[in-house]
Amino acid sequence: MTGKDQQHSILTRMRREKWMYVLLIPGLLYFLIFKYVPMWGALLAFKNYQPFLGFFKSEWVGFEHFRVFFANPEFGMLLSNTLMLSFLNMVFFFPAPIILALLLNEVRLALFKRTIQTLIYVPHFIPMVIVASLTYVFLTTEGGIVNEYLYKWTGQKIDFLSQPDWFRPIIILQTIWKECGWGTIIFLAALAAVDVEQYEAAIMDGANRWKQIWHITLPSISSTIVILLILRMGNVLDNGFEQIYLMLNPLNRSVAEVFDTYVYMVGITQGAFSYSTAVGLFKSIVGIILVLGTNWLAKRFGHSGLY
Amino acid sequence: MTRPYKSVSGTIFDACNYLFLGAFALAAVLPFLYIIAGSFASDAELTERAVFLIPETFTFAAYEYIFSTDTLLRSIGVSVFVTVVGTAFNLFFTVTMAYPLARRALVGRNLLLNLVIFPMLFSGGMIPMYLVIRELHLLDSLWALILPGAINSFNLIIVKNFFQELPPELEEAAKIDGCTDLGLLWKIVLPLSKPVLATFTLFYAVSHWNSFFDALLYINDPSKWPLQVMLRQIVMLSQSAAGDLYNMDPSFVKPPDQSIKMAVIVVGTIPILLVYPFLQKHFAKGVMIGSVKG
Numbered sequence: 001m002t003g004k005d006q007q008h009s010i011l012t013r014m015r016r017e018k019w020m021y022v023l024l025i026p027g028l029l030y031f032l033i034f035k036y037v038p039m040w041g042a043l044l045a046f047k048n049y050q051p052f053l054g055f056f057k058s059e060w061v062g063f064e065h066f067r068v069f070f071a072n073p074e075f076g077m078l079l080s081n082t083l084m085l086s087f088l089n090m091v092f093f094f095p096a097p098i099i100l101a102l103l104l105n106e107v108r109l110a111l112f113k114r115t116i117q118t119l120i121y122v123p124h125f126i127p128m129v130i131v132a133s134l135t136y137v138f139l140t141t142e143g144g145i146v147n148e149y150l151y152k153w154t155g156q157k158i159d160f161l162s163q164p165d166w167f168r169p170i171i172i173l174q175t176i177w178k179e180c181g182w183g184t185i186i187f188l189a190a191l192a193a194v195d196v197e198q199y200e201a202a203i204m205d206g207a208n209r210w211k212q213i214w215h216i217t218l219p220s221i222s223s224t225i226v227i228l229l230i231l232r233m234g235n236v237l238d239n240g241f242e243q244i245y246l247m248l249n250p251l252n253r254s255v256a257e258v259f260d261t262y263v264y265m266v267g268i269t270q271g272a273f274s275y276s277t278a279v280g281l282f283k284s285i286v287g288i289i290l291v292l293g294t295n296w297l298a299k300r301f302g303h304s305g306l307y
Numbered sequence: 308m309t310r311p312y313k314s315v316s317g318t319i320f321d322a323c324n325y326l327f328l329g330a331f332a333l334a335a336v337l338p339f340l341y342i343i344a345g346s347f348a349s350d351a352e353l354t355e356r357a358v359f360l361i362p363e364t365f366t367f368a369a370y371e372y373i374f375s376t377d378t379l380l381r382s383i384g385v386s387v388f389v390t391v392v393g394t395a396f397n398l399f400f401t402v403t404m405a406y407p408l409a410r411r412a413l414v415g416r417n418l419l420l421n422l423v424i425f426p427m428l429f430s431g432g433m434i435p436m437y438l439v440i441r442e443l444h445l446l447d448s449l450w451a452l453i454l455p456g457a458i459n460s461f462n463l464i465i466v467k468n469f470f471q472e473l474p475p476e477l478e479e480a481a482k483i484d485g486c487t488d489l490g491l492l493w494k495i496v497l498p499l500s501k502p503v504l505a506t507f508t509l510f511y512a513v514s515h516w517n518s519f520f521d522a523l524l525y526i527n528d529p530s531k532w533p534l535q536v537m538l539r540q541i542v543m544l545s546q547s548a549a550g551d552l553y554n555m556d557p558s559f560v561k562p563p564d565q566s567i568k569m570a571v572i573v574v575g576t577i578p579i580l581l582v583y584p585f586l587q588k589h590f591a592k593g594v595m596i597g598s599v600k601g
């Protein structure tokens with residue numbers, strides 16, 4: 001701030017930039033109405049919402065809905081399904097773009113690299129409904145190509161879409177297919193920043209390809225990996241609502257139902273607004289604790305962290 | 308980057324690497340090529356030949372069937388409307404908010420930034436949002452698909468960061484020449500931001516075209532369903548594309564279910580595949596602007 005600015009009072013400075021505040025009006029209204037009012041509406045979790053009474057007249061019930069939810073046997077199923085999907089994603093999906101980026105980084109033919117990149121980004125832009133539809137069309141027992149082949153070779157068909165055992169592998173494969181290529185962008189950006197001289201020095205010291213990757217490439221993108229890991233930890237309870245919802249059916253519900261789909265089912269389709277708000281609120285709060293917690297851990301281990 | 312290195316193991320590594328990457332890239336696009344081919348194939352061919360990329364019995368029957376009533380066309384119309392109008396709203400809301408936030412000297416800037424960032428950490432959730440939409444009488448209105456998503460906070464911050472990186476000298480020079488604040492935004496900042504704006508236009512447009520869940524939540528009237536919801540009805544819930552079969556010409560031979568489903572998938576994907584080449588030119592840059600500078 002310059003000396004001249006300090007002479008002005010805050011009001012004068014604001015008046016001078018009045019058009020900036022006019023510009024802010026639509027955005028602020030948006031945030032107020034569609035972000036902050038629903039936050040305040042989350043208080044419904046502590047009320048017994050009756051549509052004909054409205055928000056204000058409905059009675060307060062404190063933690064009653066939470067108590068009911070935790071006592072519900074469904075709670076254990078939802079928690080384990082949610083955590084299991086996140087765990088599988090962490091183990092199988094999270095490393096995939098890193099590996100893919102490392103492999104792409106080893107390609108020296110620029111044209112080949114660009115072609116591959118162009119192709120592997122495509123699925124990211126494909127709507128989840130199409131991804132689920134493709135899965136249905138390919139895996140259905142009624143003329144799906146996978147089952148036609150299974151039948152030719154083994155004389156049997158597998159009902160992939162309704163057997164609980166197949167639900168998780170299908171979800172993970174869909175995620176890898178859709179997002180793995182796109183996920184390489186951020187790692188490739190980090191890799192492009194690595195100093196080439198480091199490799200030259202390593203080669204002089206007799207390091208082979210694997211050793212170069214292990215000792216130079218990986219350490220130089222480790223901070224990117226940690227940041228993305230933190231982001232993902234915060235979303236452990238978010239399993240991609242659309243994807244799960246689209247693949248969910250009454251037959252695989254025991255492994256497929258997660259917090260978000262449950263909120264939709266009891267809230268929107270059964271009208272239990274307060275109870276499902278409580279479920280959603282529980283999920284949001286655990287999510288925040290996870291983000292802040294992992295961020296704190298990352299800082300303790302010497303990484304820069306997010307905040 | 309060029310790294311001098313030649314050895315037998317290095318060559319083997321390269322060969323395997325190229326093969327693997329090639330296979331991965333094929334896996335990303337092959338399902339579409341098969342679906343496109345399948346949508347033109349006959350019933351018999353689909354079950355007998357199974358895998359092919361060029362159908363022997365080339366037929367438009369599936370497309371004729373799905374366009375035999377206006378059910379699908381109407382949902383395409385809804386999707387186009389939501390995409391065009393929605394993206395225009397997105398750009399207006401994002402730019403008008405990002406520009407003031409990019410001014411370091413703006414009084415109250417930190418408070419405003421925190422106001423934007425906090426909802427990224429905590430949200431009211433699905434039900435309170437639904438009730439807000441209901442209270443605003445937006446249920447069964449296409450505005451419910453446009454207004455609640457008018458700003459994507461991540462995009463807003465990236466655009467703000469981009470504005471912030473523009474050289475301040477330009478601004479000063481323009482001001483000396485008598486340019487107003489709004490003139491500055493319109494005549495100097497926006498033209499300089501074309502690549503970023505193009506990226507986000509396309510990102511926003513793609514997300515409107517792809518969106519499914521908000522329509523599922525807020526739109527009950529089937530005549531207002533966007534394409535993605537209609538697509539799910541036809542492909543996954545196996546509902547008739549034509550909707551009312553009674554009105555159909557009895558001489559119309561119904562093509563196989565599989566090829567109808569494939570044709571619907573093709574219709575839902577084609578716009579993305581058409582804009583993708585334009586999209587692709589910009590997005591890597593756009594994403595980097597956001598991710599690297601933070």
